[in-house]
Amino acid sequence: MNWEQNLQLVKTRKFAFLAEKTYAEAVIAKRSEAEFPECNYAVADEQFYKVGFGFPLQKHSGYNQILSAGILNILGSGLIEKWKQRYWFRPDNCTVVTYRKPEAKNVSINDVQGVFYILLLGFFSASLCLVVERWFSRRLHYSNSG
DSSP states (O other): OOHHHHHHHHHHSSOOOOOOHHHHHHHHHHHHHHTOTTOOOOOOSOOOOOOOOOOOOOTTOTHHHHHHHHHHHHHHHTHHHHHHHHHSOOOOTTTOOOOOOOOOOOOOHHHHHHHHHHHHHHHHHHHHHHHHHHHHHHHHHHHHHO
């Protein structure tokens, strides 16, 4: 299936389409400007799979430090953000994505009582092991001395 078919399924049926975020935002921006000015599509607020990039190099390669320093320099200088502002699509009402911070939940004693049960179980198990070990130790000591 291509993008057109997938977007049509999303629009006409109860479908969701998963894609890489930057590509999906670009396609939605293109669609919202040209074909669908009524904002039929949106990118979900939450990201659930963040992907990083890696560059495979030979072990002990001289390029490792050069490449790492270059990437850090690009990130630190803000060059990627500059490129994004210059060449990336212009956000409009359809493509603006707002990210919510997760709401903090008050923790009650009911939320952590299981931890205390496990701690008590461990304490009693350790105490039982100590008593049994002492009993065997004394029994062995008396049998050797007698």
